[in-house]
Amino acid sequence: MEILVKPIITEKQTAQSEKMNRYAFVVNTKANKLEIKSAVEQMYNVKVASVNTQQYVGKVKTRNTTRGMAIGRVNRSKKAIVTLKDGEVIDFYANI
Numbered sequence: 608m609e610i611l612v613k614p615i616i617t618e619k620q621t622a623q624s625e626k627m628n629r630y631a632f633v634v635n636t637k638a639n640k641l642e643i644k645s646a647v648e649q650m651y652n653v654k655v656a657s658v659n660t661q662q663y664v665g666k667v668k669t670r671n672t673t674r675g676m677a678i679g680r681v682n683r684s685k686k687a688i689v690t691l692k693d694g695e696v697i698d699f700y701a702n703i
Contacts, residue, residue, distance in 0.1 A: 610638045610646040614699055615686065628691045636662070636685045643687045653695040659688045 615631035623629045634643055640658040647655055665683035669676055691697070 608635055608637065610635050610642050611650065616699060624697075628693070628695070629688055630691070630697050631686060631688050634660070634685050634687045636683060638685070638687075640687075643689070647689050651697045653697060654692040655689055656692045657690045659690075661686045661688075 612633040612635065615633060620629075620631045623631075630647075632643070632647070638646075640660060643660070644655045644658050647653065647658075663684045663686065666681045667678065668681055669678050671677075
């Protein structure tokens with residue numbers, strides 16, 4: 608089971624990473640906090656202070672098209688916000 612799906616790189620998250628040393632990741636919905644902590648520590652070689660998680664419920668979306676009403680569903684997801692210890696930094700752009 609792959610735990611970390613992708614990092615979340617937005618304006619808000621970049622500001623939090625610079626000020627409060629917090630980074631966000633989209634994670635597997637079945638992963639718990641201990642698994643997320645060990646995955647981040649192994650992948651980025653940093654020390655994690657705490658992990659907060661948020662579950663997003665899948666929603667039903669509708670839109671009007673020329674063929675009538677189209678109904679779809681957005682998948683549920685889970686987001687983890689990882690706080691690193693002082694002096695630790697993750698550089699997402701180092702491998703580019």
